[in-house]
Amino acid sequence: xxxxxxxxxxxxxxxxxxxxxxxxxxxxxxxxxxxxxxxxxxxxxxxxxxxxxxxxxxxxxxxxxxxxxxxxxxxxxxxxxxxxxxxxxxxxxxxxxxxxxxxxxxxxxxxxxxxxxxxxxxxxxxxxxxxxxxxxxxxxxxxxxxxxxxxxxxxxxxxxxxxxxxxxxxxxxxxxxxxxxxxxxxxxxxxxxxxxxxxxxxxxxxxxxxxxxxxxxxxxxxxxxxxxxxxxxxxxxxxxxxxxxxxxxxxxxxxxxxxxxxxxx
Amino acid sequence: xxxxxxxxxxxxxxxxxxxxxxxxxxxxxxxxxxxxxxxxxxxxxxxxxxxxxxxxxxxxxxxxxxxxxxxxxxxxxxxxxxxxxxxxxxxxxxxxxxxxxxxxxxxxxxxxxxxxxxxxxxxxxxxxxxxxxxxxxxxxxxxxxxxxxxxxxxxxxxxxxxxxxxxxxxxxxxxxxxxxxxxxxxxxxxxxxxxxxxxxxxxxxxxxxxxxxxxxxxxxxxxxxxxxxxxxxxxxxxxxxxxxxxxxxxxxxxxxxxxxxxxxxxxxxxxxxxxxxxxxxxxxxxxxxxxxxxxxxxxx
Ligand SMILES: Nc1ncnc2c1ncn2[C@@H]1O[C@H](COP(=O)(O)OP(=O)(O)OP(=O)(O)O)[C@@H](O)[C@H]1O
Ligand SMILES: [Mg+2]
Numbered sequence: 001x002x003x004x005x006x007x008x009x010x011x012x013x014x015x016x017x018x019x020x021x022x023x024x025x026x027x028x029x030x031x032x033x034x035x036x037x038x039x040x041x042x043x044x045x046x047x048x049x050x051x052x053x054x055x056x057x058x059x060x061x062x063x064x065x066x067x068x069x070x071x072x073x074x075x076x077x078x079x080x081x082x083x084x085x086x087x088x089x090x091x092x093x094x095x096x097x098x099x100x101x102x103x104x105x106x107x108x109x110x111x112x113x114x115x116x117x118x119x120x121x122x123x124x125x126x127x128x129x130x131x132x133x134x135x136x137x138x139x140x141x142x143x144x145x146x147x148x149x150x151x152x153x154x155x156x157x158x159x160x161x162x163x164x165x166x167x168x169x170x171x172x173x174x175x176x177x178x179x180x181x182x183x184x185x186x187x188x189x190x191x192x193x194x195x196x197x198x199x200x201x202x203x204x205x206x207x208x209x210x211x212x213x214x215x216x217x218x219x220x221x222x223x224x225x226x227x228x229x230x231x232x233x234x235x236x237x238x239x240x241x242x243x244x245x246x247x248x249x250x251x252x253x254x255x256x257x258x259x260x261x262x263x264x265x
Numbered sequence: 266x267x268x269x270x271x272x273x274x275x276x277x278x279x280x281x282x283x284x285x286x287x288x289x290x291x292x293x294x295x296x297x298x299x300x301x302x303x304x305x306x307x308x309x310x311x312x313x314x315x316x317x318x319x320x321x322x323x324x325x326x327x328x329x330x331x332x333x334x335x336x337x338x339x340x341x342x343x344x345x346x347x348x349x350x351x352x353x354x355x356x357x358x359x360x361x362x363x364x365x366x367x368x369x370x371x372x373x374x375x376x377x378x379x380x381x382x383x384x385x386x387x388x389x390x391x392x393x394x395x396x397x398x399x400x401x402x403x404x405x406x407x408x409x410x411x412x413x414x415x416x417x418x419x420x421x422x423x424x425x426x427x428x429x430x431x432x433x434x435x436x437x438x439x440x441x442x443x444x445x446x447x448x449x450x451x452x453x454x455x456x457x458x459x460x461x462x463x464x465x466x467x468x469x470x471x472x473x474x475x476x477x478x479x480x481x482x483x484x485x486x487x488x489x490x491x492x493x494x495x496x497x498x499x500x501x502x503x504x505x506x507x508x509x510x511x512x513x514x515x516x517x518x519x520x521x522x523x524x525x526x527x528x529x530x531x532x533x534x535x536x537x538x539x540x541x542x543x544x545x546x547x548x549x550x551x552x553x554x555x556x557x558x559x560x561x562x563x564x565x
Contacts, residue, residue, distance in 0.1 A: 008338075008371055009371075010368055010371040010372070010373045011368065011369045011370065011371050013368070013373075014365055014368025014369055014373065015365075015368075015369065017365075017368075018357075018365045018368075021356070021357075021361075022356050025356045025357075026356070088355055091355075092352060092353040092354060092355050093350060093351075093352035093353060094352045094353065094354050096318055096348070096352070097352075097366065097369070097411075099316070099317050099318050100316045100317060100318065100341065100346055101341060101366070101369035101370060102338045102339075102341040102342045102369070102370060102371075103369055104338065262318070264350070264352075
């Protein structure tokens with residue numbers, strides 16, 4: 001019996017396609033529902049309370065939170081995509097397929113990284129569009145992105161880093177609760193305290209110092225800087241550090257793909 | 266030609282409990298090999314090691330000459346596995362699952378093969394159903410189709426017929442024979458010994474992680490079983506049994522004899538007048554008898 005020649009790149013694109021089709025199939029949960037909370041944030045903080053909140057980084061509050069919310073949506077959805085896909089697969093028992101088929105650890109890692117980033121992008125872009133609608137209604141003009149190239153970098157770096165973290169956590173976890181615990185106790189506080197809703201410039205020096213240890217500060221400020229040209233962080237430092245995060249998250253995820261648990265819950 | 270599967274001194278322990286002990290054996294090209302053993306013998310553990318799901322504690326194996334540890338990708342391309350436990354796929358249809366699975370092997374345009382398997386495994390009419398909507402037996406057939414999408418030259422079947430109805434069991438046997446005829450080497454585990462006897466060229470018996478027998482199916486049965494001769498007499502046998510292993514129940518006499526012994530010699534030994542013998546029936550030993558006797562010897 002002849003074994004047909006196989007190209008390994010096709011294995012990677014298949015997994016990527018499967019992961020994208022998964023979140024599209026459940027688009028209501030994965031793409032639409034994140035937009036509800038964002039719209040509420042924009043309405044409550046960006047419009048109703050904006051006048052009562054001091055300008056942050058010298059821009060008005062609606063301007064300030066739009067990039068913050070784009071970052072929030074991107075990072076959160078990238079994390080959720082990889083982690084819930086893995087967890088559901090563990091539940092069904094088909095995660096083990098990944099070990100049996102001839103995919104290399106890095107093919108698996110990149111497939112999940114890209115799928116999560118694509119979902120993060122789709123939600124992030126939708127959030128940006130909603131933000132623009134609010135902005136146009138309020139100020140009669142579009143909020144113009146200052147630096148597209150930088151924006152692309154920070155979005156990709158953020159999406160990839162968080163997809164890889166989601167992948168790692170889900171491969172490590174032995175049950176659903178562990179994943180949601182990491183999400184609630186680690187990821188969510190880091191995102192919110194990373195400057196989605198406020199500038200750390202207004203903080204007490206002590207809290208400021210602590211915030212500098214939060215990797216998310218750099219991703220969120222990088223995205224905000226690309227939008228508005230203002231930031232708490234020197235952009236070149238943010239660039240270097242995010243590069244470092246991508247590399248670190250990749251190594252972690254690769255390790256977890258090799259040693260993590262694929263067994264059924 | 267390289268052996269489809271060469272198992273080289275595999276040991277496996279879970280928390281210091283030895284589950285596989287120095288396993289060594291080799292499959293021959295194109296054979297159907299039955300791996301038998303009681304629950305917990307280590308069959309699934311071995312198959313998991315061969316398909317990269319578990320790492321051996323020591324030792325290794327080679328699939329068509331590709332070491333499962335150092336040439337894992339090459340090895341994985343040449344083997345298909347049907348796991349013992351039924352798995353599900355939440356989001357996709359039968360056809361999609363097969364296409365994805367094929368794609369993982371680098372075969373993205375493989376619909377012809379997939380259609381063939383759907384047809385063979387009676388899944389064609391269910392191909393657009395979500396996997397969650399399939400019955401247990403259909404899910405098991407889907408697992409078999411998945412294992413075959415890339416036409417692997419070695420197929421590992423871990424209890425493929427558990428929970429499958431009788432008719433389907435027979436059609437799966439036919440399918441396995443067809444694969445065998447096409448040259449595929451097959452390793453099969455099962456608790457249905459009639460199935461193993463029917464299908465397998467050779468049998469290996471695993472007990473508590475050790476290989477306690479390995480031989481051709483016929484030879485194993487021959488060596489480990491007797492023929493049983495049952496004589497129905499016209500009148501009850503009153504005299505004392507002439508042979509120690511003889512059972513007498515009124516006019517029925519049952520005696521086990523070795524395979525080479527003839528019925529004539531037996532009757533001579535028993536010293537029963539020929540005209541008393543109304544009927545003679547002979548039952549050959551089955552694989553089940555061989556298996557039971559083997560495990561008895563081994564646990565003694
Ligand atoms: N992940 C695990 N951790 C600890 N022990 C395990 C694990 N997997 C299997 N075992 C043990 O290894 C032994 C062999 O199990 P295995 O599943 O290989 O048996 P089997 O021959 O396939 O049995 P069955 O016929 O019931 O399927 C059993 O004693 C089992 O309890
Ligand atoms: Mg088993």
